[in-house]
Amino acid sequence: MEEGFSLKRWLTTTNHKDIGILYLITSIYFLIAGGILALLFRVQLTAPGMDFLEPSKFNQAITMHGLIMVLWVVSPMAFAFANYFVPIQIGARDLAFPRLNALSYWLYLFSGLLAVSSFFLPGGAPDVGWTVYAPLNTAKYTPQPGMTLGGLALLMLIASITIGTINFIVTIVRMRAPGITWRNLPMFTWSILLTVIMMLFAFPPLAVGIILLGADRILGTMFYTSVEGGDLLWEHLFWFFGHPEVYIVLTPALGILFEIVPTFSRRPLYGRKFILGALSAATLISFLVWVHHMFNTTVNPIIKKIFSASTIAISLPFEIVAVYLIATMVGGAIRFRTPMLFALGSITLFIIGGFSGVYNASIALNYALRGTYWVVAHFHYVMAGTVLFALFAGLYYWFPKMTGRMYSEKLGKLHFIISFIGFNLLYFPMHFLVDMPRRVYTYPADTGWTIFNQIATVGSFIFGLSTLLLFINLGRGLVSGPVVGANPWKGWTLEWTIPSPPPAHNFDALPDMSKGVLMFNGAPMPPGPKEHHTILPMTLSLGAAILFLGLVVALPLALLGAVILAVSLAKWFKDDILDRFAAPEGERGERWPFEGVGKEKLGTWVFLTSEIMLFGSLISAYVYVRTRSAFWPPSPQLHDLGIGLLNTLILLTSSLTMALALEAIRNGSLKDLKMWLTATLILGLGFLGIKAFEWSKLAAEGFIPSANLPAATYYVLTGAHGVHVAAGLVAILYLILKARAGGFSREDHSAVENTGLYWHLVDIVWVFLFPLFYLI
């Protein structure tokens, strides 16, 4: 493979370590961007009546600060480490799908650039807070195109995250070396597994929230401007995502602590099993507490009570985590190197942030806490404190592994001390601003808030500038730090058993931990793909970004983007048909509980799970607005049952032909395969054709998306389904092309099977939509 700093290497790499580095650098870039925004609005808040940022600019700054930090900084930085170290910790050569991993990265980068570029559009960036409440988020109140662009950027990021989720789940389940059992799996990898599981279920509802918002803004529907949907519909969708999201951000950070604290206190993690139990419980409960962000709304009091209790109870698993981390150090010989200092700082801030969280969870106290700086203090202690400090700890911890060189310990300690002081100066005073509304660009002088704001602003500059020490330190270390060996910290996990920096292929032979110690039994590493470089993930993402930008600013640009996207996709298919990136799975270790499920199939299952969440959320939104509507004409009055039945029949038949296609290739008949695939293709096209006819007929009658909620839900849900049918047809077209090239055989036809699974799911979704829109 190509080495060194050639641009080509970085644009085309699919190696997990390269991509880890790209994630790291990009997340640091966004950290700086988000940090500068924060300093700007801290200046504005230094004194009452400041005139530094005008209100609209201020609102843009806080909104983009929040979105960037939550979505484009803390999680991606954790996934920089996940990319780099999860494959090594499980004794693998790479992730399960290296090209998709590259695609995740490029979608992430371009989505972030897209979001940031909204500042340069007329009217500027989104300015409604990172929670984007309705109906402020609709075109009536925020007409600027930057809002729409922000939404599209988020959808792109969600695509990146979904792909990453599939990749990590399949990798961790199926690619562990012998002996890396679930019991022996390193805690960082465990935490990433739990994180991606949460991501899988949390992001589709957000996607639905944004899709409905996009419909409102572009098609003029009334999901968020109507009373039936409105603020509450958005809040349910957003917080069903939003609460798990904060654990998505937290969990990898804890994973880093679980690596660092034992290593530097020289003792095994205390109560590892209990910690895993606690974290798994928290993962589950994270989906059962979202209403605690809606305690001041009109939600039913009984429900509020349940959610108040569940939220207070969720502090138990986290308390266990914190206490066990401390208990780990008992009896140790603790070395206060920089990573350990940051880890201890992280634990400290975690405990403080946990306390204020419990206050928030009290449905009674919450009446006066929601919307104030108290909440700002709370979530910065956990997100900016616990998480960022743990990420910095990880950065110092793994820096020698990634570069082969050591940073300066003195500068590192200085960085810790200054940033810790700066952090607390910045956020602790906010606890005393419990009466001050958050997101205000100015405040009156007679309230006594000034002094706390001033301390916070001073703290913000100390904290912000202290990061320069990190950059200087790592920069100097990279160029001239002392060379280190494989294991400067005496860590146990596999990354410490290979050279620093690791070779491209990680291990020379397949590691084996069956006896609890690392051995090499002479088994070779399962082979990787023939190729390690492709520009297509980059061009595909670029095409998508240009397409989205074009949709918002200039349609010809969108066309250009669409062309780039289509060409990249076609070339990607061609690479696949030629099998240029195929890599056999090979023998490895435990794969329970998915032994018999190949990696593509498992990946498909994971993907289908996210699709189920997507349609589940769409249908929930439909049920929500329909049950809240005083009047909703029964479906038969709106839609032609005959057409609906016909289309149902067509789609069900296409499921049959798809099954026959699989049967054909199982019997080794390429000819029959092609025939049945073509039949499926034609049926699918027929379905879409009839759908188009039905739509145009309805539209001609005035039943257009913006007419009313029955129309809006109809077009959005059947439209989302139609897009899935269309995507399925593209996949079937690819299968036909590959079949014509003789690309399938009796033994090797997983793409047919997996496309079939997808196709059946899309049909099943229709089986749910049909009664909703034609029968009841």
Next chain:
Amino acid sequence: MASELSPWTTQWMSLFNLFTTIAFIVGAVVFGFMIFTILRYRYKEGRSEPSDAPQPGTVPKDRGKPLLLFALSMTTLTIISTLVIGTFGAFDFLLNPPIKAPEDENALVIEVIGFQWNWRFKYPNGVETVGELVVPANKVIIFKVTSIDVKHKLGIPDFKIGVDAIPGYDNEIWLQPMKEGEYWIRCYELCGVGHALMAAKMKVVSESEFESWLESMSGGG
């Protein structure tokens, strides 16, 4: 209590103090444990490695007794129950205003309508004000809070009370202000460029002052 602002405020304060007391106790224990551990087990010259220290390429021993888990869970559950009971008590208090019916003569129902960027207050007799709310002391004021444009949150920080103003919904909350004076009402949900300035005054006056104020307002048309 003569000096109390309102019964709810007293409840809120004592609940807040309960949470704070517990936070301080738990914090003292946990941070005490942490500081002790860090100092006691820090590496010193001559201190040998623990026998089970992590070694490269070796799965660390599992350790940790269920006892700690049990003790920790039991204490925490006790604490959690205390907090939940206190919370539910205060919450129930707020769900049940001390009046028999909204028409109760001790109650005053005020419609509050948030808009970009101020508050409109509607009295039962049709009087409307913007940016200024006048209420009699000692009466139970029932706020029916809504919004005509985007979401806002009505907050009266001195009284530790607030509730969302959601378009299309009436969100009810009550308050029994006991002390005459002037207090701020602010918006606690980002609602656009004017959010920071969306403040109103709440004047708590004596019953008779209130009557004459209302009189003058309705008379003046």
